[in-house]
Amino acid sequence: MTEKKTSLSRRNFFKNAGIAAGTLVAATTLPAFDAVLYAAVKRNPKGPWYGIAIDIEKCIGCGTCAKTCKIENDVPQEPFFFRSWVEQYTILKDGSIKVISPNGGIDGFTQSTSADDIEKTFFVPKMCNHCAKSPCVQVCPVGATFETEEGIVLIDEKYCIGCKYCVQACPYGCRYFHPDKHVVDKCTLCFHRVKKGLNPACMDNCPTKARISGDLNDPESAISKFIRTRNVYVLKPHLNTGSKLYYNALNQEVR
Amino acid sequence: MPLHLKRLLMLGVLIVLLFLLLKHLLTPVSFGQFGHYRGKAIDEIAAHQVKFVGNKACVSCHDTIVTMKNEGYHSDLSCEGCHGAAYLHVDHPKLEKLFKPDSREFCGKCHSINKARPEKAVTQQNIKDHHPEDKCIKCHNPHQP
Numbered sequence: 106m107t108e109k110k111t112s113l114s115r116r117n118f119f120k121n122a123g124i125a126a127g128t129l130v131a132a133t134t135l136p137a138f139d140a141v142l143y144a145a146v147k148r149n150p151k152g153p154w155y156g157i158a159i160d161i162e163k164c165i166g167c168g169t170c171a172k173t174c175k176i177e178n179d180v181p182q183e184p185f186f187f188r189s190w191v192e193q194y195t196i197l198k199d200g201s202i203k204v205i206s207p208n209g210g211i212d213g214f215t216q217s218t219s220a221d222d223i224e225k226t227f228f229v230p231k232m233c234n235h236c237a238k239s240p241c242v243q244v245c246p247v248g249a250t251f252e253t254e255e256g257i258v259l260i261d262e263k264y265c266i267g268c269k270y271c272v273q274a275c276p277y278g279c280r281y282f283h284p285d286k287h288v289v290d291k292c293t294l295c296f297h298r299v300k301k302g303l304n305p306a307c308m309d310n311c312p313t314k315a316r317i318s319g320d321l322n323d324p325e326s327a328i329s330k331f332i333r334t335r336n337v338y339v340l341k342p343h344l345n346t347g348s349k350l351y352y353n354a355l356n357q358e359v360r
Numbered sequence: 361m362p363l364h365l366k367r368l369l370m371l372g373v374l375i376v377l378l379f380l381l382l383k384h385l386l387t388p389v390s391f392g393q394f395g396h397y398r399g400k401a402i403d404e405i406a407a408h409q410v411k412f413v414g415n416k417a418c419v420s421c422h423d424t425i426v427t428m429k430n431e432g433y434h435s436d437l438s439c440e441g442c443h444g445a446a447y448l449h450v451d452h453p454k455l456e457k458l459f460k461p462d463s464r465e466f467c468g469k470c471h472s473i474n475k476a477r478p479e480k481a482v483t484q485q486n487i488k489d490h491h492p493e494d495k496c497i498k499c500h501n502p503h504q505p
Binding site: 162163164165166167168169173176177178193194195212213214215216220223226227228248249250251252253254259261263264293296297298300301303306309310311312313314315 | 388391394395396397398401402404405406407408409410411412414434436437438440441444445465468469470472473474475476477478481482
């Protein structure tokens, strides 16, 4: 009984309370964690650190990005297989949200909802977010998918065993199972073009220049300026994936 | 140590050695070069064929029409965005012809009225009512609309 009293003594109580209060005060001096711009800082000391930016205010939903991507990267032509696609979000006056993506937007969009019922509508082009903390890379059991030093997430199609675990792990739905190769496939940010000094095919062919990619390490690059000057946002920042696909004017309804 | 335990121990050592040998033989040489993946995969992916060759390649033969396009509203457009990938055409211009889109639906992919298209970004037209019997390119030169 006496021993127990000692451990709950007034002295110990003040000591523990002091430690707890001190830790709290110290924690407030730490910089706040920014899930949106987490990956936008210098990460690759040896070379470029690639990111992507899409301006929703410029996207006209023509689907050229999705179409050119399929040609450039030999993606199967039938629907359901996309490395890059466009969605149309329609927020109705009754508050409901309609999302459509007919053939990934390749054949264009036709508005089926009456204009009077629409509160807001816009296009959201989607592609791999090339996350700095990719959930898909973390779950690969064989090391067939990886992040390069430049921050591009790739798949080694000779090493992939086709377990599709990464397809489930990607919170953005950016991976698909290739019906002929029987391995998982996804956007490489046109790695073969970027390495030759070209832009990704979707960006070169976008008629309104709504999408850009570039080096986040270089403060003077177009993408760094875009991120500094626009109100950018990433998809699902609460998942803390370190996404490097920055959207301008992204509506909070977009998932 | 009893004989049956000795035998079991030997079997265990043999299994471990066999595992190490198989791991050595089955792991690709470049695995682990940069991280937990096959380093050679990077070069393999980088070696893929570039199919969209870019406007610069078009200028070398079609300079008049590219200049015309660059002076008009379609100046930001890439040639291959409408005409398709030109990687075969640049090598065999006579054999491999590119796509010449002329349908109303094709123009409509950008120019049909849709509330989601930002008004500033593109001119929009009701393609069902606006001279429905004619092709758009009858009046509008796609290279200088």
